[in-house]
Amino acid sequence: MALFEARGLHKRFGDRVVLEAIDLAFDAGTLTGIMGPNGAGKTTCFHCLTGYHRPDRGRIVFDGEDIGGLRPHEIVRRGVARSFQAINLFDADTVLDNVVVALPEVRRRVADAWGDLARDSGAQDRAAEVLARVGLAGRERARAKDLAYGERRALEIALALASGPRILFLDEPTSGLGADGTARLGELVSELKRTLTMVVIEHDMRFLFGLADTIAVIHWGQVIAGGTPRELRDNPWVARSALAEDPC
Ligand SMILES: Nc1ncnc2c1ncn2[C@@H]1O[C@H](COP(=O)(O)OP(=O)(O)OP(=O)(O)O)[C@@H](O)[C@H]1O
Numbered sequence: 001m002a003l004f005e006a007r008g009l010h011k012r013f014g015d016r017v018v019l020e021a022i023d024l025a026f027d028a029g030t031l032t033g034i035m036g037p038n039g040a041g042k043t044t045c046f047h048c049l050t051g052y053h054r055p056d057r058g059r060i061v062f063d064g065e066d067i068g069g070l071r072p073h074e075i076v077r078r079g080v081a082r083s084f085q086a087i088n089l090f091d092a093d094t095v096l097d098n099v100v101v102a103l104p105e106v107r108r109r110v111a112d113a114w115g116d117l118a119r120d121s122g123a124q125d126r127a128a129e130v131l132a133r134v135g136l137a138g139r140e141r142a143r144a145k146d147l148a149y150g151e152r153r154a155l156e157i158a159l160a161l162a163s164g165p166r167i168l169f170l171d172e173p174t175s176g177l178g179a180d181g182t183a184r185l186g187e188l189v190s191e192l193k194r195t196l197t198m199v200v201i202e203h204d205m206r207f208l209f210g211l212a213d214t215i216a217v218i219h220w221g222q223v224i225a226g227g228t229p230r231e232l233r234d235n236p237w238v239a240r241s242a243l244a245e246d247p248c
């Protein structure tokens with residue numbers, strides 16, 4: 001049985017149907033790529049899977065439990081984490097503090113004074129470990145707003161990792177990164193893939209085809225194709241977008 005599964009997800013905004021009937025299954029230990037044109041419903045699908053949108057119909061099952069209808073923080077607590085398409089950080093705080101407040105033991109103690117939490121050396125050590133995992137060791141005391149763009153993307157992933165997830169959803173992690181940043185992110189994702197189940201929305205096909213075990217193509221609110229990168233190379237929609245992206 002898949003670790004995470006969605007069946008018949010349907011989502012409309014007013015009379016606009018964005019997700020018709022999405023079926024997806026993510027096996028433990030795999031990296032699934034999600035592709036599709038702009039406006040296809042990929043982010044809306046992630047919002048539904050992680051509790052930010054309530055689907056109008058459909059079932060979402062994580063590790064045998066129906067998590068449809070749970071709030072985002074309840075879903076995080078079960079081991080599901082995500083990043084967002086637009087970067088979402090506390091800019092005025094340090095890199096370390098951004099991660100400290102994302103740690104589950106700290107989130108549970110919201111009633112405590114923030115100053116006590118920030119001085120909690122155990123939490124700081126755990127946050128520093130998470131930062132080291134994403135290549136931000138040595139940047140703990142920098143303000144989030146002073147990070148380079150690629151470092152901000154890495155910090156976002158650190159925030160998601162701080163909750164100790166079993167499955168991690170990334171929404172266009174290479175967006176805005178140049179060739180070097182994308183290569184570094186590729187190394188980070190392959191490292192994370194060793195211990196986590198991952199689902200990654202990406203427009204950068206070279207990045208995705210190099211990392212994914214399987215790929216699902218979302219178009220017109222449905223999964224129109226799925227398979228290994230090798231199987232999908234012959235798919236007409238994938239071939240067309242590859243040509244559009246890489247004219248040589
Ligand atoms: N809260 C909302 N209210 C109304 N329409 C919405 C809402 N959120 C998304 N949509 C619409 O749903 C459609 C799918 O949007 P979504 O952001 O899921 O696409 P996407 O596949 O992630 O696109 P992109 O590749 O550009 O990020 C779009 O037409 C968008 O305008």
Ligand SMILES: [Mg+2]
Nearest residue numbers: 042043044085
């Ligand atoms: Mg999107």
